[in-house]
Amino acid sequence: xxxxxxxxxxxxxxxxxxRNRDRFNRAGVLTVNIVGxxxxxxxxxxxxxxxxxxxxxxxxVIEGDLASSIDAERIERLGIPVVQIxxxxxxxLDASMVAEAVEGIPLDHVKVLVIENVGNLVCTAGFDLxxxxxxxxxxxxxxxxxxxxxxxxFRKSDVxxxxxTDVLPNSNFQVDRVKEDLRRLAPNARVxxxxxxxxxxxxxxxxxxxxxxxxxx
Amino acid sequence: xxxxxxxxxxxxxxxxxxRNRDRFNRAGVLTVNIVGxxxxxxxxxxxxxxxxxxxxxxxxVIEGDLASSIDAERIERLGIPVVQIxxxxxxxLDASMVAEAVEGIPLDHVKVLVIENVGNLVCTAGFDLxxxxxxxxxxxxxxxxxxxxxxxxFRKSDVxxxxxTDVLPNSNFQVDRVKEDLRRLAPNARVxxxxxxxxxxxxxxxxxxxxxxxxxx
Numbered sequence: 001x002x003x004x005x006x007x008x009x010x011x012x013x014x015x016x017x018x019r020n021r022d023r024f025n026r027a028g029v030l031t032v033n034i035v036g037x038x039x040x041x042x043x044x045x046x047x048x049x050x051x052x053x054x055x056x057x058x059x060x061v062i063e064g065d066l067a068s069s070i071d072a073e074r075i076e077r078l079g080i081p082v083v084q085i086x087x088x089x090x091x092x093l094d095a096s097m098v099a100e101a102v103e104g105i106p107l108d109h110v111k112v113l114v115i116e117n118v119g120n121l122v123c124t125a126g127f128d129l130x131x132x133x134x135x136x137x138x139x140x141x142x143x144x145x146x147x148x149x150x151x152x153x154f155r156k157s158d159v160x161x162x163x164x165t166d167v168l169p170n171s172n173f174q175v176d177r178v179k180e181d182l183r184r185l186a187p188n189a190r191v192x193x194x195x196x197x198x199x200x201x202x203x204x205x206x207x208x209x210x211x212x213x214x215x216x217x
Numbered sequence: 218x219x220x221x222x223x224x225x226x227x228x229x230x231x232x233x234x235x236r237n238r239d240r241f242n243r244a245g246v247l248t249v250n251i252v253g254x255x256x257x258x259x260x261x262x263x264x265x266x267x268x269x270x271x272x273x274x275x276x277x278v279i280e281g282d283l284a285s286s287i288d289a290e291r292i293e294r295l296g297i298p299v300v301q302i303x304x305x306x307x308x309x310l311d312a313s314m315v316a317e318a319v320e321g322i323p324l325d326h327v328k329v330l331v332i333e334n335v336g337n338l339v340c341t342a343g344f345d346l347x348x349x350x351x352x353x354x355x356x357x358x359x360x361x362x363x364x365x366x367x368x369x370x371f372r373k374s375d376v377x378x379x380x381x382t383d384v385l386p387n388s389n390f391q392v393d394r395v396k397e398d399l400r401r402l403a404p405n406a407r408v409x410x411x412x413x414x415x416x417x418x419x420x421x422x423x424x425x426x427x428x429x430x431x432x433x434x
Contacts, residue, residue: 037255038338038367039359066339068365089369091308091339119367121255122283122308122337141358141381142256148285150255150336152306164358167384 013127016095020102020130027107030057030213031115033129035153036137037146038119041163041196043071045137045205046114048196050078052206057111057213062101064093064118071116081105091123098129111213121146125153132217139164140173147181155185159192161205166195230344233312237319237347244324247274247430248332250346252370253354254363255336258380258413260288262354262422263331265413267295269423274328274430279318281310281335288333298322308340315346328430338363342370349434356381361390364398372402376409378422383412 024031034042043063050059060081063072072084083104085097098115105113115131117124136157138146141164147154154160160182162175175193182189192208194201241248251259260280267276277298280289289301300321302314315332322330332348334341353374355363358381364371371377377399379392392410399406409425411418 037336037359038363039254039356065366067368068362070362070366089339091337118339119254120308120337120339122306122335123340139256139358141356142254145285145287146255149282149287151284 013095016099017128017130020095020099021132023102023107024113024130024132025217027110029107029110029113030133030209030217031113031129031131032209032212033115033117033124033131033134034137035117035121035124035134035157036119037121037139037142040119040137040139040142042116042119042137043074044196045161045163045194045202046116047074047078048194048199048202049206049209050080052202053210056210058109059112059114060105060107060110062093062098062105062113062115064097064116066090066118081110087118091118091120092127093117093124093129094127095129112209121150121153125156133158133212135159135161137161137163138178140167140171144173144175144177147178147185151185154182154189157186157189159190159208160186161192161194163194163196165193165200166198230312233316234345234347237312237316238349240319240324241330241347241349242434244327246324246327246330247350247426247432247434248330248346248348249426249429250332250334250341250348250351251354252334252338252341252351252374253336254338254356254359257336257354257356257359259333259336259354260291261413262378262380262411262419263333264291264295265411265416265419266423266426267297269419270427273427275326276329276331277322277324277327279310279315279322279330279332281314281333283307283335298327304335308335308337309344310334310341310346311344312346329426338367338370342373350375350429352376352378354378354380355395357384357388357390361392361394364395364402368402371399371406374403374406376407376425377403378409378411380411380413382410382417383415 075082292299
């Protein structure tokens with residue numbers, strides 16, 4: 001496992017993001033940027049998702065965290081190529097960190113590259129990493145008012161995955177409220193409801209990933 | 218309810234924070250800065266806590282959110298003075314926003330001012346608001362690896378409140394792991410375990426607030 005430490009950003013982020021995207025396109029790799037609050041279930045969702053891909057597409061992961069390599073170790077245990085970025089306190093990944101981390105990914109053998117951003121429902125919204133799709137995660141535990149309270153990140157995402165749906169019966173979380181708030185901000189965003197624990201909705205999400213990877217870019 | 222929109226920071230944050238603290242000291246008001254992830258249960262904890270104060274100290278609240286006045290409306294329903302700050306996308310409160318918001322708080326009639334920061338486990342760590350105590354919230358739902366993964370904010374807090382302890386029996390969250398990680402970062406930090414839903418540990422936290430408000434500063 002490679003561990004990259006964040007350096008000062010010297011070139012404008014968008015320019016580097018475009019270069020990253022060109023590189024992913026040349027390699028035929030679909031890149032997905034996963035954003036969401038700390039503890040919303042990003043890594044757990046990836047673990048469940050990868051078990052469902054069944055060899056249909058080869059995944060790799062870039063993990064972003066302030067400190068530690070806890071998440072990368074979880075992915076490495078699955079035998080999936082992974083690079084850990086430690087941002088040394090920075091609140092989001094940027095395109096230059098991803099450009100450096102990609103050096104540790106065997107792109108020729110990969111079809112889907114998942115970038116798990118720092119747990120942050122605010123700052124990750126402002127930085128294009130060169131991804132093709134941005135997926136925002138909201139766990140049922142966080143409450144159904146989060147789309148209204150943190151609109152920017154939901155407006156800038158292609159897909160919303162509502163996680164931990166197994167606790168829905170014991171909560172006052174209203175999926176319809178979330179969908180309605182999202183429709184105002186991102187009318188074309190797709191919504192998936194998933195419980196990694198109860199194995200609900202993971203197949204649908206895996207199928208969508210496989211389809212998206214096969215779509216010409 | 219007053220709604221304040223964030224303006225450009227023109228004076229260094231720490232200088233304004235010191236001025237805020239002087240003002241709170243002159244008024245004899247204990248000020249507590251509450252930080253934590255989106256959906257960790259900050260507002261719900263305040264609702265439970267205020268019900269337990271029983272007139273022993275008079276509270277007031279400053280609510281920080283990117284958008285909306287959802288949280289301030291919840292506090293207002295309790296008949297407690299509240300000012301909503303909308304940061305217009307900014308990822309944390311700063312001392313100048315608080316200085317402006319305080320104009321809407323009747324400090325002469327208040328003993329404890331709670332500032333509920335933007336839901337963000339990273340960026341809120343770097344900004345002194347002029348508070349006396351910083352309380353970081355971690356919900357059981359977020360997982361027990363968060364102290365290791367987001368060390369800065371835990372290092373800079375005086376108190377850790379672990380919320381949603383009612384779901385502990387159904388989770389693999391290890392309180393001891395969190396306490397051990399915290400001990401390395403902030404050996405003097407106090408830890409409270411609380412469930413607002415099950416009314417566990419709220420009395421202890423309320424007593425601590427009352428004691429802290431009575432401690433000379």
